[in-house]
Amino acid sequence: MSNTKSDLNDKSSFTRKLGRYARVSTTMTGLAAKMAGERYLGIKIERDDHAQQLTAALGNLKGPLMKVGQILATIPEALPPEYAKDFQQLQSNAPPMGWSFVRRRMKTELGVNWESKFGEFGKEASAAASLGQVHKATTKDGKEVACKLQYPDMASAIDADLSQLKLIFSIYGRYDSSIKTENIYTELSARLREELDYELEAKYEKLYGYMLRDEKNVHVPEIIDELSTSRLLTSTWLDGDKIMNFIDAPQEQRNQIAMNMFRAWYVPLYNYGVIHGDPHLGNYSIRPDLSINLMDFGCVRVFPAKFIGGIIELYRALQTDDLERAVKAYETWGFEGISNQHAKILNEWARFLYGPILTDGVRPIGEVTNGIYGREIAQSVHKKLKEIDAGIKMPCEFVFMDRAALGLGSVFLHLKAEINWYQVFNEMIDGFDEKELETRQSEALKKFCVPTE
Numbered sequence: 001m002s003n004t005k006s007d008l009n010d011k012s013s014f015t016r017k018l019g020r021y022a023r024v025s026t027t028m029t030g031l032a033a034k035m036a037g038e039r040y041l042g043i044k045i046e047r048d049d050h051a052q053q054l055t056a057a058l059g060n061l062k063g064p065l066m067k068v069g070q071i072l073a074t075i076p077e078a079l080p081p082e083y084a085k086d087f088q089q090l091q092s093n094a095p096p097m098g099w100s101f102v103r104r105r106m107k108t109e110l111g112v113n114w115e116s117k118f119g120e121f122g123k124e125a126s127a128a129a130s131l132g133q134v135h136k137a138t139t140k141d142g143k144e145v146a147c148k149l150q151y152p153d154m155a156s157a158i159d160a161d162l163s164q165l166k167l168i169f170s171i172y173g174r175y176d177s178s179i180k181t182e183n184i185y186t187e188l189s190a191r192l193r194e195e196l197d198y199e200l201e202a203k204y205e206k207l208y209g210y211m212l213r214d215e216k217n218v219h220v221p222e223i224i225d226e227l228s229t230s231r232l233l234t235s236t237w238l239d240g241d242k243i244m245n246f247i248d249a250p251q252e253q254r255n256q257i258a259m260n261m262f263r264a265w266y267v268p269l270y271n272y273g274v275i276h277g278d279p280h281l282g283n284y285s286i287r288p289d290l291s292i293n294l295m296d297f298g299c300v301r302v303f304p305a306k307f308i309g310g311i312i313e314l315y316r317a318l319q320t321d322d323l324e325r326a327v328k329a330y331e332t333w334g335f336e337g338i339s340n341q342h343a344k345i346l347n348e349w350a351r352f353l354y355g356p357i358l359t360d361g362v363r364p365i366g367e368v369t370n371g372i373y374g375r376e377i378a379q380s381v382h383k384k385l386k387e388i389d390a391g392i393k394m395p396c397e398f399v400f401m402d403r404a405a406l407g408l409g410s411v412f413l414h415l416k417a418e419i420n421w422y423q424v425f426n427e428m429i430d431g432f433d434e435k436e437l438e439t440r441q442s443e444a445l446k447k448f449c450v451p452t453e
Contacts, residue, residue, distance in 0.1 A: 096125035144237035195298035238293040240285025258417030279407035305438035334395025356421035365412040
């Protein structure tokens with residue numbers, strides 16, 4: 001029987017999937033085996049060396065596993081510290097796919113005559129990330145745009161990568177039971193699958209433009225609907241400079257940039273219950289007037305109003321040293337089985353996160369210990385939970401909230417910003433009303449057809 005073109009394509013796709021699965025499986029199973037050997041057989045492994053080898057392997061794989069590595073590095077104690085430290089070095093700058101690939105993918109998304117829909121289209125990628133790459137182009141009417149094109153077979157890549165991530169979590173769970181990883185896995189899975197849906201990302205981008213419409217110092221790209229599909233996202237091009245080019249700028253400028261970024265992230269959170277979950281250095285740029293461009297809306301989390309209320313309740317509990325109020329706040333967040341003893345330990349982590357807004361005065365956001373923001377206090381909390389065999393099950397909502405807070409804090413550290421964070425935060429939550437937030441959120445989500453959890 002002769003092969004049809006469809007048959008050949010199916011076989012080619014299957015071969016790619018099989019090859020990727022083999023590479024990913026080898027990478028992750030290698031880590032699992034070494035950790036298990038250390039735990040059960042007493043085999044000493046050189047974690048630093050192995051972490052470097054693993055990071056190198058992940059860096060050569062396009063797709064979700066690279067992003068998972070970056071995410072895990074920011075979740076306290078999701079991985080042993082040696083691995084978290086090296087995973088944090090993973091960069092979404094894998095070599096881009098070539099022009100022949102781009103032509104085929106653009107033809108698939110916009111049709112045979114896709115080039116006629118643009119005035120110009122850059123053959124070289126402007127940026128290459130874990131799930132796709134960006135090309136600068138101009139529309140027929142001369143508007144500069146950014147075209148984000150998804151790599152092929154990313155859905156199957158996610159399936160392969162997440163199955164291996166589940167393996168490593170199960171091994172780590174046996175190795176150390178003080179923090180349960182089920183919800184971390186669930187949250188990572190859901191958010192990664194969402195990142196493949198560019199139609200959903202377009203809705204989030206429009207939502208952000210609406211939520212930040214009154215923020216003159218924050219700019220959000222506009223979606224070009226007629227040049228976008230479920231795997232191609234075209235939006236207006238925003239020029240700006242890299243954040244790292246401002247780390248030696250005058251203090252006043254660095255403070256202004258930090259304030260603009262603070263509002264870009266937290267105005268949507270406290271007014272609409274929505275957060276940009278990926279404060280990666282490549283997801284924003286700085287304009288000459290120090291206003292910021294906020295980009296890449298593939299990783300967005302919508303929280304129920306009661307979760308935002310819980311954030312503020314925990315803040316009030318820490319202000320007044322009210323342990324029972326803290327327990328209720330943690331329960332509102334979704335932590336299960338929290339006792340006063342658990343809450344007392346968790347409050348050490350909470351005081352670290354809330355530290356800059358608990359004291360009324362100008363101060364930096366914090367300091368980096370051993371190259372990772374928050375690592376030292378996270379290890380201390382983890383050790384104490386382990387001593388009482390807490391088995392804390394981390395709620396889904398906490399995973400990306402925690403990641404966003406740490407990521408944004410790291411940016412402020414780079415800037416060495418010194419601001420009265422207490423004053424800024426209290427002005428933002430002044431008059432907070434859970435019911436009003438719920439109403440605003442519902443109206444905004446309906447306006448842009450954004451699905452609720």
